[in-house]
Amino acid sequence: MDRILLKKAALANRRKIFFTLCFTLCLTFIGTFGYMAIEGWNLVESFYMTVITLTTVGFGEVRPLSMEGRIFTSMLLIVGLGSFAYGLSTMATFVIDGEFKMFLEDRKLEKEISRLNDHYIICGFGRNGVQVCHELKKSNSPFLIIEIDDEKYNKAVHEGYTVIHGSAIEDEVLQLAGIERAKGLVAALASDADNVFVTLTAREMSKKLHIVTRASYSSTEKKLFRAGANVVVAPNVIGGKRMALTLLRPHVADFLDSMVFGEDDIFLTIEEVELNKKSPVIGKMIKESNIRQESGAMIIGIKNHLTQLIKFNPNPDIQLDISDVLILLGSYVQVEQARKFLLNED
Known part of the structure; x- marks a missing residue:
C-alpha cells in the first residue's frame, strides 16, 4: 500500500476511533441516567454500575436489580x-498496519514545520528540485520539500530533508x-500546467512570497508570469546556452x-546583501565603505533601491x-564577513 492510500486509511481509522470513544461516552451517560x-x-x-457493566469486570451489583433494571443491564x-x-x-488495525507510526511521524513533521520561518518551499524533488535542495543545503538556508511520488519522497527522506508527502x-x-x-517557493514539477496551478495558488495565499518556477x-x-511568478527559469534554454559556452569558451x-558552484580549487561565491538602517x-x-578591507569581498554590482537598476x-x-x-564576490568566508559587517551583526 503506498503512502497516500495509507494516509487515507489512517484518517478513516482515526475517525472510527473517535466515533467509538464518543459512542462509549454516550453509553455511559445513558447507563448512568437510566439506572x-x-x-x-x-x-x-x-455511574459505578454503568462502568462495571460496560467494562465487564465482573463485580457484583450495587443493589439488587428489578426486572426492568435487569433488562436494561x-x-x-x-x-x-x-x-x-x-x-x-x-x-x-491502526497499530498493526503501521498507521500509528505514521501518525507519530506526521506529528513530528508538523512540529518541525512549525519551527520554520522565512524558509523556502520546494515543490517537486525531480532533477531540478534535487539541485535546488543541494544548493540551499550548502548555504544553510531553511527549506522543506513537497513531493507526491513515493520513490522521490523516500529518496528525499533518505537524504535527511524535511518532506511533506502530498500534492x-x-x-x-x-x-x-x-x-x-x-520567504520563497520553487515550482519544479514535471508538468508546466501543474507549475502554473501551484504558482497561481501560492500567489493567492501569500502576496509577499518570492516565486521561482520552472x-x-x-x-x-507568459502564463507563469501572469499567474504570479517573480522569476521563470527554462532549464532547456539555460542548458543550451551552457553547452554553447563550453564549446566556444571552455575555460570561461x-x-x-x-x-558559482564551489567546485575545483576556486571556492568563490556570489551573494547579495540588502542594506538596512x-x-x-x-x-x-x-570607496569610503572599507568593505574590501574589512572582509576581502569585492562589490561587483549594486541595485539602486529607487531605480531598481x-x-x-x-x-x-x-x-x-x-x-x-x-x-558581492568572494570566498564563503569573505562573503559572510562582508554580510555581517554590512548588516552590523556581531
Whole structure:
C-alpha cells in the first residue's frame, strides 16, 4: 500500500476511533441516567454500575436489580461489548498496519514545520528540485520539500530533508508547509500546467512570497508570469546556452562553474546583501565603505533601491543608501564577513 492510500486509511481509522470513544461516552451517560430513572439510585451508584457493566469486570451489583433494571443491564452489556469489540479491532488495525507510526511521524513533521520561518518551499524533488535542495543545503538556508511520488519522497527522506508527502497543487498541503511564513517557493514539477496551478495558488495565499518556477516550453513563460511568478527559469534554454559556452569558451565556462558552484580549487561565491538602517556604510561612497578591507569581498554590482537598476562594476563614488542591494564576490568566508559587517551583526 503506498503512502497516500495509507494516509487515507489512517484518517478513516482515526475517525472510527473517535466515533467509538464518543459512542462509549454516550453509553455511559445513558447507563448512568437510566439506572437513576429505573432503580432510583444516586449519581455515584448509577455511574459505578454503568462502568462495571460496560467494562465487564465482573463485580457484583450495587443493589439488587428489578426486572426492568435487569433488562436494561442486559441491553447495555450487549451494546457495550459490541462497541468494545469494534474499538479494539480498529485500534489493532491502526497499530498493526503501521498507521500509528505514521501518525507519530506526521506529528513530528508538523512540529518541525512549525519551527520554520522565512524558509523556502520546494515543490517537486525531480532533477531540478534535487539541485535546488543541494544548493540551499550548502548555504544553510531553511527549506522543506513537497513531493507526491513515493520513490522521490523516500529518496528525499533518505537524504535527511524535511518532506511533506502530498500534492503541491492542494491548498491544505501548502498551508501545512507554512506558506504564510515562507520567504520563497520553487515550482519544479514535471508538468508546466501543474507549475502554473501551484504558482497561481501560492500567489493567492501569500502576496509577499518570492516565486521561482520552472518552464519546459517558452509558450508557458507568459502564463507563469501572469499567474504570479517573480522569476521563470527554462532549464532547456539555460542548458543550451551552457553547452554553447563550453564549446566556444571552455575555460570561461570552467571558471564560472567553479565560482558559482564551489567546485575545483576556486571556492568563490556570489551573494547579495540588502542594506538596512543599522549598516555602517549608509551615506558613504563605495570607496569610503572599507568593505574590501574589512572582509576581502569585492562589490561587483549594486541595485539602486529607487531605480531598481543594477549597475555592474559600479563607480566607487556612488553613495550607498538604505535598501540598496550590493552584489558581492568572494570566498564563503569573505562573503559572510562582508554580510555581517554590512548588516552590523556581531
